[in-house]
Amino acid sequence: MAETYTGNVQNHPLTFFAIIGERSSAFFEHLARYCSLMWWMLRNVHNAKEYSRNIYQQMVMIGNDSIPIVVFVSAFVGMVTAVQSAYQLYDWIPRAVVGSLVVKSVLLELTPLLTALVLAGKVGATITAELGTMRVTEQIDALEALAFDSISFLITPRVLSGMLMFPVLIIFGDLVAIIGGLIGSVAVANIPAEAFINGMKSSFETKDAIFGIIKANFFGFTITSVACYQGYYVEGGSEGVGKATMGTVVLTCLAVVVMDFILASILL
Amino acid sequence: MQVSSLILNPGLSLLIRIQNIWKRFGEKQVLRGISFDVRDKETTVVLGRSGGGKSVLLKMIIGLVKPDSGSIEVDSKDVTKMNYKELRAMRFKFGFLFQGAALFDSMTVGENIALSLRRHTGWTEKEINESIEFALHIVGLDNVAEVMPSSLSGGMKKRVGLARAVALTPRYVLYDEPTTGLDMETADGINLLIKDMRTKLGITSIVVTHDIHSAFVVGDRFAVLENGTTLMTGTREEIQQSENEEVRKYINSSLPMTEGNRA
Ligand SMILES: Nc1ncnc2c1ncn2[C@@H]1O[C@H](COP(=O)(O)OP(=O)(O)OP(=O)(O)O)[C@@H](O)[C@H]1O
Numbered sequence: 122m123a124e125t126y127t128g129n130v131q132n133h134p135l136t137f138f139a140i141i142g143e144r145s146s147a148f149f150e151h152l153a154r155y156c157s158l159m160w161w162m163l164r165n166v167h168n169a170k171e172y173s174r175n176i177y178q179q180m181v182m183i184g185n186d187s188i189p190i191v192v193f194v195s196a197f198v199g200m201v202t203a204v205q206s207a208y209q210l211y212d213w214i215p216r217a218v219v220g221s222l223v224v225k226s227v228l229l230e231l232t233p234l235l236t237a238l239v240l241a242g243k244v245g246a247t248i249t250a251e252l253g254t255m256r257v258t259e260q261i262d263a264l265e266a267l268a269f270d271s272i273s274f275l276i277t278p279r280v281l282s283g284m285l286m287f288p289v290l291i292i293f294g295d296l297v298a299i300i301g302g303l304i305g306s307v308a309v310a311n312i313p314a315e316a317f318i319n320g321m322k323s324s325f326e327t328k329d330a331i332f333g334i335i336k337a338n339f340f341g342f343t344i345t346s347v348a349c350y351q352g353y354y355v356e357g358g359s360e361g362v363g364k365a366t367m368g369t370v371v372l373t374c375l376a377v378v379v380m381d382f383i384l385a386s387i388l389l
Numbered sequence: 390m391q392v393s394s395l396i397l398n399p400g401l402s403l404l405i406r407i408q409n410i411w412k413r414f415g416e417k418q419v420l421r422g423i424s425f426d427v428r429d430k431e432t433t434v435v436l437g438r439s440g441g442g443k444s445v446l447l448k449m450i451i452g453l454v455k456p457d458s459g460s461i462e463v464d465s466k467d468v469t470k471m472n473y474k475e476l477r478a479m480r481f482k483f484g485f486l487f488q489g490a491a492l493f494d495s496m497t498v499g500e501n502i503a504l505s506l507r508r509h510t511g512w513t514e515k516e517i518n519e520s521i522e523f524a525l526h527i528v529g530l531d532n533v534a535e536v537m538p539s540s541l542s543g544g545m546k547k548r549v550g551l552a553r554a555v556a557l558t559p560r561y562v563l564y565d566e567p568t569t570g571l572d573m574e575t576a577d578g579i580n581l582l583i584k585d586m587r588t589k590l591g592i593t594s595i596v597v598t599h600d601i602h603s604a605f606v607v608g609d610r611f612a613v614l615e616n617g618t619t620l621m622t623g624t625r626e627e628i629q630q631s632e633n634e635e636v637r638k639y640i641n642s643s644l645p646m647t648e649g650n651r652a
């Protein structure tokens with residue numbers, strides 16, 4: 122009957138598309154708002170006196186405070202790469218190849234990607250929770266009321282620090298991962314240190330390291346800017362902050378792997 | 390009396406003019422045509438139910454929330470049509486006490502107050518420290534400059550918020566429930582402060598409050614909101630003598646708070 126039909130929209134065949142339409146329009150709304158936030162930030166980036174006070178603090182939070190976890194992850198990444206490379210090699214292949222494999226995969230892919238995924242959790246979640254709490258407790262309103270530009274004051278230093286510190290962390294991680302690879306080769310895979318180092322030297326290319334650093338730069342921007350967006354526009358009290366924080370971790374992890382693929386396709 | 394002569398003086402300029410403000414959040418129509426005027430060097434008290442949109446209205450005045458329709462003129466410029474640069478210049482003239490104090494919890498109490506002093510004045514560190522001490526002193530807080538806001542009580546936070554709002558002696562101060570959560574004595578101190586701000590410094594204020602005792606101590610002029618509209622506006626005497634039942638409800642509901650019943 123016509124009455125029940127209109128009354129019970131859930132069974133309407135079009136609902137499926139309506140939901141997709143709604144979801145995608147919400148997505149584009151977020152995208153538009155994210156872009157305008159970034160545009161605002163960019164347009165006022167010359168105004169360094171708005172945020173210079175905060176940038177040091179953010180560099181410490183994003184860079185310094187992340188060193189232990191980056192060292193830990195990178196060391197194990199290096200070791201496991203060495204051990205698995207050695208395991209996969211046929212007997213007649215020279216052992217020095219392990220050194221080549223470790224340095225290539227660590228610089229190009231493993232350290233940047235895994236570090237970014239770990240930092241998406243650590244840095245991203247921290248930023249969203251911080252800004253989200255400031256939003257729901259009206260601290261962002263209070264900043265605006267005191268005639269501060271809250272975007273320049275809060276978001277710019279975080280995003281700039283992310284873009285600056287991620288590459289630094291990745292360089293650090295690269296170094297630790299290669300040392301880890303060496304340790305893994307010598308201690309577990311019984312490869313002489315000399316062979317590993319020779320293999321490493323023979324295949325090291327500066328452009329691989331630079332590629333990793335460029336990736337780190339993009340990852341740093343993406344993670345911090347998405348986290349800032351999520352926090353800055355939180356709605357719905359502390360529950361909203363929790364949801365947004367989880368959303369940041371999921372979103373930034375997805376963004377990092379997708380971007381990793383795109384950058385590899387373009388730059389390699 | 391000085392106060393009533395000020396009110397009756399027809400030559401006084403209107404400084405904030407709120408006209409026919411409408412606002413809805415989702416399904417909820419919160420404001421349905423609020424209008425009232427705030428005059429120079431007067432304290433206007435806004436009364437209304439919890440959830441009636443008083444805090445939203447205050448935020449609209451400094452452009453933190455945009456109304457769906459209507460205009461808010463500050464010094465004859467429409468806030469709702471300002472661009473961001475103009476908004477910031479205008480906000481500079483305002484002090485704002487948030488209902489929940491909204492202290493920056495990553496900074497000490499002193500830094501909370503120093504933040505805008507450092508940005509907006511050319512003062513030396515020594516002058517800034519002195520102003521912090523002074524601002525905290527006038528709200529009845531001493532030796533808390535080094536403390537983090539999270540270790541303060543609700544009432545103390547409120548007073549730090551007040552100190553932060555008035556530290557730069559703005560031209561206008563908007564108080565969102567300045568005495569809520571304070572004991573009688575401290576509340577009286579705050580009422581006195583709001584009065585002094587007007588009489589000694591000539592500051593124009595809007596006070597949102599549920600505390601009718603405080604309202605009559607500080608208020609020169611009143612706006613009573615009901616159902617998202619302006620139920621009544623008038624001077625203290627007009628409100629006190631109002632025959633309107635709804636208005637009387639506000640005044641009478643708060644009888645236990647009046648001076649005589651306090652002891
Ligand atoms: N940003 C927002 N998003 C959605 N709804 C909001 C928002 N801000 C306020 N509201 C709603 O508007 C209404 C009015 O809120 P407001 O805080 O102004 O009330 P109030 O008069 O200050 O109440 P109280 O006296 O309890 O402080 C409430 O129902 C609130 O839920």
Ligand SMILES: [Mg+2]
Nearest residue numbers: 443444488565
């Ligand atoms: Mg309120």
